[in-house]
Amino acid sequence: MKRWRGFTWLLGAMLLGLAFQARGAVAQHAGHGDHRQGFERSVQRYEVPEVILLSQDREEVRLDELVGSGRPVLVDFIFATCTTICPVLSAGFSNLQKELGDDAGRVRLISITIDPEHDTPEVMKRYLERYRARPGWDFFTADRASIERVMRAFDAYVPDKMSHRPLIFLRAPGDEQWVRLLGFLSTRELMAEVRGLLEP
Amino acid sequence: MSRAGLRGVLALTVLAPLIGAAAQRPAHAAGAGGRTEAEVLRLGERMYRRGILPSGEPMTGVVQGDVPVDGTMFSCQSCHLRSGVGSIEGTVITLPTNAGWLFQPFRGARMTETARARLPAHLRREQIRPAYTVESLARVLRTGVDPAGRTLGPQMPRYALDDDDMAVLVHYLEHLSAAPSPGVTDDTIRFATVVGAGASATERSAMLLPLRAHVAAANTQTRQQERRAASGPFYKEEKYTAYRRLELSVWELRGPPETWRSQLEAYYRDRPVFALLGGVTGGPWWPIHAFCEANRIPALFPITDLPVVSASDWYTLYFSKGRFQEGEAVARYLRSRPDPGSGPAAGRPVVQVYRDDPEGRALAEGFRATWAAFGRPAPVERVLGVEDAPDAGFWRRLADTHPRAVLLLWLRGRDLPGLEAIADRDEAGPPRVFLSGPLLGDDRSAVPDAVRRFTLLTHPFSLPGEKPRAELVTRRWLESRGIPVADARIQSQMYLLGWMLSGVIKKMRHDLYRDYFLDVMDMMRDQYYSVAAYPRLSFGPGQRYASKGCYLVELGPGPKPELIRRAGWVIQ
Numbered sequence: 001m002k003r004w005r006g007f008t009w010l011l012g013a014m015l016l017g018l019a020f021q022a023r024g025a026v027a028q029h030a031g032h033g034d035h036r037q038g039f040e041r042s043v044q045r046y047e048v049p050e051v052i053l054l055s056q057d058r059e060e061v062r063l064d065e066l067v068g069s070g071r072p073v074l075v076d077f078i079f080a081t082c083t084t085i086c087p088v089l090s091a092g093f094s095n096l097q098k099e100l101g102d103d104a105g106r107v108r109l110i111s112i113t114i115d116p117e118h119d120t121p122e123v124m125k126r127y128l129e130r131y132r133a134r135p136g137w138d139f140f141t142a143d144r145a146s147i148e149r150v151m152r153a154f155d156a157y158v159p160d161k162m163s164h165r166p167l168i169f170l171r172a173p174g175d176e177q178w179v180r181l182l183g184f185l186s187t188r189e190l191m192a193e194v195r196g197l198l199e200p
Numbered sequence: 201m202s203r204a205g206l207r208g209v210l211a212l213t214v215l216a217p218l219i220g221a222a223a224q225r226p227a228h229a230a231g232a233g234g235r236t237e238a239e240v241l242r243l244g245e246r247m248y249r250r251g252i253l254p255s256g257e258p259m260t261g262v263v264q265g266d267v268p269v270d271g272t273m274f275s276c277q278s279c280h281l282r283s284g285v286g287s288i289e290g291t292v293i294t295l296p297t298n299a300g301w302l303f304q305p306f307r308g309a310r311m312t313e314t315a316r317a318r319l320p321a322h323l324r325r326e327q328i329r330p331a332y333t334v335e336s337l338a339r340v341l342r343t344g345v346d347p348a349g350r351t352l353g354p355q356m357p358r359y360a361l362d363d364d365d366m367a368v369l370v371h372y373l374e375h376l377s378a379a380p381s382p383g384v385t386d387d388t389i390r391f392a393t394v395v396g397a398g399a400s401a402t403e404r405s406a407m408l409l410p411l412r413a414h415v416a417a418a419n420t421q422t423r424q425q426e427r428r429a430a431s432g433p434f435y436k437e438e439k440y441t442a443y444r445r446l447e448l449s450v451w452e453l454r455g456p457p458e459t460w461r462s463q464l465e466a467y468y469r470d471r472p473v474f475a476l477l478g479g480v481t482g483g484p485w486w487p488i489h490a491f492c493e494a495n496r497i498p499a500l501f502p503i504t505d506l507p508v509v510s511a512s513d514w515y516t517l518y519f520s521k522g523r524f525q526e527g528e529a530v531a532r533y534l535r536s537r538p539d540p541g542s543g544p545a546a547g548r549p550v551v552q553v554y555r556d557d558p559e560g561r562a563l564a565e566g567f568r569a570t571w572a573a574f575g576r577p578a579p580v581e582r583v584l585g586v587e588d589a590p591d592a593g594f595w596r597r598l599a600d601t602h603p604r605a606v607l608l609l610w611l612r613g614r615d616l617p618g619l620e621a622i623a624d625r626d627e628a629g630p631p632r633v634f635l636s637g638p639l640l641g642d643d644r645s646a647v648p649d650a651v652r653r654f655t656l657l658t659h660p661f662s663l664p665g666e667k668p669r670a671e672l673v674t675r676r677w678l679e680s681r682g683i684p685v686a687d688a689r690i691q692s693q694m695y696l697l698g699w700m701l702s703g704v705i706k707k708m709r710h711d712l713y714r715d716y717f718l719d720v721m722d723m724m725r726d727q728y729y730s731v732a733a734y735p736r737l738s739f740g741p742g743q744r745y746a747s748k749g750c751y752l753v754e755l756g757p758g759p760k761p762e763l764i765r766r767a768g769w770v771i772q
Binding site for chain 2 (some may be wrong): 084092116159163165188
């Protein structure tokens with residue numbers, strides 16, 4: 001009996017140790033305790049679907065035509081009531097436009113909502129105003145099926161908005177390959193990527 | 201999930217009582233500029249929630265090393281949420297900033313000193329950081345360096361705050377979620393549900409029986425929660441000691457709605473509750489909404505077609521905007537879709553006909569407000585008085601006066617006799633007609649066959665047969681609890697409420713604060729399998745109407761017409 005009690009105690013302690021380790025790993029990966037500043041960069045091919053999206057100005061556009069319009073494009077997936085990921089991504093887009101200055105109009109920034117039930121064009125318009133978006137940055141919605149089709153095409157599908165990831169996709173005009181950035185970037189890092197698209 | 205472990209601590213709650221108690225005391229916050237404590241808390245709350253400095257200017261900071269941000273973009277609340285207990289989104293965890301967590305040492309798990317002492321030394325984790333002080337909190341907000349010398353992730357803004365503004369914000373954080381919420385005791389969380397005298401017996405039992413069954417299920421002790429809380433293994437203290445029994449009071453309201461507020465106040469004084477669940481009045485909901493807003497009491501999923509529609513109110517989470525949402529959906533539909541019969545509907549005049557009652561007014565207001573937001577001219581309004589009894593002559597005159605109009609007839613079946621008179625119009629062609637499906641109820645046969653081909657009904661629920669699996673799950677659950685199927689929609693709504701409530705309470709663990717209750721609700725996943733009544737319910741900080749769309753259906757022929765879907769779930 002005593003031995004069993006000792007074993008249970010040991011097992012409990014081991015599990016606790018594992019739990020602490022796992023907890024530490026989560027915090028290191030993502031929390032404010034994160035000391036890394038990195039992001040993952042990869043080059044991918046995506047088949048952009050021919051879906052109709054609705055902009056913050058209630059203009060309907062075809063996504064494949066939008067991304068093939070002869071300008072470098074950046075695409076991200078966000079939603080207006082997002083807690084941490086989208087504010088940082090959108091502040092990044094805002095500052096990128098500011099840093100690009102006169103070149104801002106040469107780069108097309110495309111934000112696509114993953115919460116189409118809530119993010120109406122009016123909500124999206126207010127969102128862009130909050131982030132002081134300049135011409136060239138548009139926010140799009142669609143019916144849920146179309147949104148999910150786009151997410152799947154970019155290998156960014158999540159079954160629920162609360163499990164989404166910080167992703168930015170970039171492509172130079174005429175290029176078939178996309179640069180996929182997973183994580184949060186500084187403006188310096190994002191500018192380096194965008195300059196590469198502007199000056200191939 | 202290790203949320204509670206990361207957050208570490210027992211803490212806090214609702215600010216209202218604190219503000220009340222503190223109102224007349226001078227603030228001790230250094231540099232608070234001679235303001236009263238209530239004023240400092242108000243200004244601090246504005247900084248935390250809206251990112252606005254006491255001067256009225258936005259707070260400014262930097263994320264990711266070189267990305268400037270300001271309070272117009274997002275605020276502390278955007279990520280740490282209203283309660284301050286933090287958020288989880290994908291792999292990104294935003295740590296708590298509420299008083300109980302900040303001002304205690306952080307060890308990574310909530311464990312008593314006694315339990316910790318029983319661990320072998322090498323597992324006895326030392327503190328990750330000491331408790332914050334006013335000074336070290338100011339330092340971390342400015343530089344991102346915590347009292348242990350760790351550097352916070354770059355997603356946390358480094359705020360440029362002067363000493364006076366910093367004192368205001370820190371003072372607010374010292375009070376944020378810092379005292380237990382009313383309605384929570386050592387072993388119980390108290391809830392109440394409101395039943396108004398206007399509710400039918402069917403509505404009452406369809407709401408109440410499932411709710412009671414959920415509470416009973418939470419209290420069954422099938423997992424021996426109370427024994428585990430008292431003597432469970434020490435390394436699971438954090439999980440087990442959070443368990444509380446649930447208690448549900450029924451607050452019966454009588455008399456006119458203007459008197460409900462004082463009845464609610466009396467119930468609350470007698471036995472304070474943590475939150476309201478469900479509820480049905482058979483009439484308006486605004487008195488309960490106002491009571492909850494004023495006292496910062498969450499109210500989850502009342503059964504009402506007349507919710508208060510507000511972009512800023514916080515404490516009541518509704519299933520939908522009710523009748524308002526139907527009017528809104530018709531405006532959206534007309535705005536975005538060409539009318540197949542006779543060119544763009546947008547160019548046709550719109551006439552709203554409704555009775556001067558709460559439901560008619562809500563439907564008309566939903567359309568009017570949305571149509572105005574689209575920059576469209578105001579619709580013609582025809583309000584029927586009690587003496588008005590529409591007949592064929594009435595409808596013919598209306599169609600003659602407004603040829604080719606879009607008619608929004610927010611009326612019940614008894615107001616539709618003679619409506620076929622608008623169909624027989626060779627030169628002008630028939631108008632386009634919209635009706636409220638829920639307002640018609642089972643009286644769909646009152647819509648004359650002759651007008652059905654150019655008439656659409658709002659249907660803000662799942663279509664018949666759309667969700668057989670969810671219907672079956674709800675029915676089986678009711679059967680297993682001996683509850684007869686009565687009003688399937690209300691029972692489906694209450695089944696969903698209980699389903700979500702158990703998840704929310706589990707996720708809250710020890711942080712039993714009202715604001716956190718809503719914060720956790722806001723972070724819940726979209727619901728579709730667990731609710732038969734709606735295609736989808738979705739949530740998010742500040743989103744207070746979970747179902748956001750509406751179908752438009754045509755009626756098939758005959759006395760029991762089939763609903764034929766003519767527009768998808770209208771959401772934009």
